[in-house]
Amino acid sequence: MSKRDNKRFNDKDRKNAPKRGGKNRRDYGDNYEPKGRAASSGRKPAGYSAKSPVKGKSSGTGRNGRTIRGDEKFSAKNSLLADFGYSDREEQLNIGADGLEVVAGRNPVVEVLSGDRDVERIFIADGSEGSVSKIVALAREQGVIVDFVPKEKIDAMAPGVKHQGVAAKVSEYKYAEMEDVFARAELSGEDPFIIILDEITDPHNLGAIIRTAECAGAHGVVIPKRRAASLTQTVALSAAGAIETMPVVQVTNLARTIEELQAKGIWVGAADMDGETYYEANLTGPIAIVIGNEGKGVGRLVKEKCDFVLTIPMYGKINSLNASNAAAVLMYGIRRARANS
DSSP: OOHHHHTTSOHHHHHHSOSSSHHHHHHHOTTOOOOOHHHHTTOOOTTOOTTOOBTTBOEEEOGGGOEEETTSOOOHHHHHHHHTTOOHHHHHHTBOTTSOEEEESHHHHHHHHHSSSOEEEEEEETTOOTTHHHHHHHHHHHTOEEEEEOHHHHHHHSTTOOOTTEEEEEOOOOOBOHHHHHHHHHHHTSOOEEEEESSOOOHHHHHHHHHHHHHTTOOEEEEESSSSOOSOHHHHHHTTTGGGTSOEEEESOHHHHHHHHHHTTOEEEEEEEEEEEGGGSOOOSSEEEEEOBTTTBSOHHHHHHSSEEEEOOOOSSSOOOOHHHHHHHHHHHHHHHHHHO
16 A cells, blocks of 8 residues: 555544554454465464464473473473483472482582482493492492493483482482581580571572581581572582581571570671671681572571671672682681681
8 A cells, every 4th residue: 555545544543453464454354364484385383273372372282292381491301301200390309200319420429328318329321430439339338239321311310410420319318407416516526616598599509608518617507498599419519428418407487596596505697798807706606607698698687686797808899709608708717716716
C-alpha cells in the first residue's frame, strides 16, 4: 500500500489497526499467520507443539514422554546423568540413585578412606598413575573394592569436577553436633576455637574456609541451614579432604547459636569494617569468629549478638578481601595470639 492510499486511514483506524501482518492480516482475517521458513519446507521447528501456549515457551516431549516447556533446563549433561542413575535434584548433592555420595579427586578419596565414613567402592580411570597406588593400597587394606573403569564413567559420576581419574562411593556426609566441637577442643588441650559462617553461598569459599580451619587448628565450623552453601562434592573438593576431619555443624538460627556459645564462656567476634584492628585485639581464650556473606558481610542481627568486631586494614585500592581470604587472616591471627600468650 502506497503512502497516498494509506492516508485514507484516520487516527482512530491507525490505533486500532494490527501492528504486524499489514495487508496480509487485513485481507485474510485476524487468524492469518505468515508462513515461516520451517513451515513452508514441511518441517516443524524444534520444540514445536500444536498446543504451544505462550510465545517463546514452546513445548516438546522429553525423556519418558514428559512434556518439556521451552523455559525448562534440559541439557545433554542431565540426560547423561539420568543414564547413570542420577536425577537433577540428586546431582546438586552428588547422591546417586543408590543413596551413596560420590567423592571425586585423589586427595578427597585418600581422606575419606582415612576417615570414619563407610566407603563402598573405589573407581579409578584406566591408565591412571602416580598416587593412585596409595589409594589402591589403602582400599585393599580396608577391604574396599577397587574398579578400574573408562574415564568416561567417572566423568559421568562427577560431572564438571576435576576428579583426577579417581572417585569413590561413600555414605552420605553427616553433620557434626556442637558437642563434637567441644570434645575436639578438649582433646587438643586448648580453649575452643570456632569459625561461624554467616550465609557463605559460594561452595568454593566454604571448602577453602574448612581447609584453612583444619590447617589453623580450629575445632569446628558452624554454618546455617538456609541461604548458605551446604556440604557437597564441590565443597569437599575445595576442602582437599579437610571435610572428613573438621567437624561442620549446621544450625537453624545463628543468632541463637551465638547466645548459646556465649553462655558456655565463648567470646564471639564479627569480621567487619568498623571494628578493632585484628592484630591489636585480644584474641586469646575461648573464641569464635563470624565471617559474613561474600557481598553484604555479617548480618545486622548476628553482628549485634557478637561481643566485639574485628577489622582487617586495607591499604590498596580494593576495600575488601574474599571471604575465605579474610577468614584465613583472622584464623592465623588467633593462632599467633595463642602461640605468644
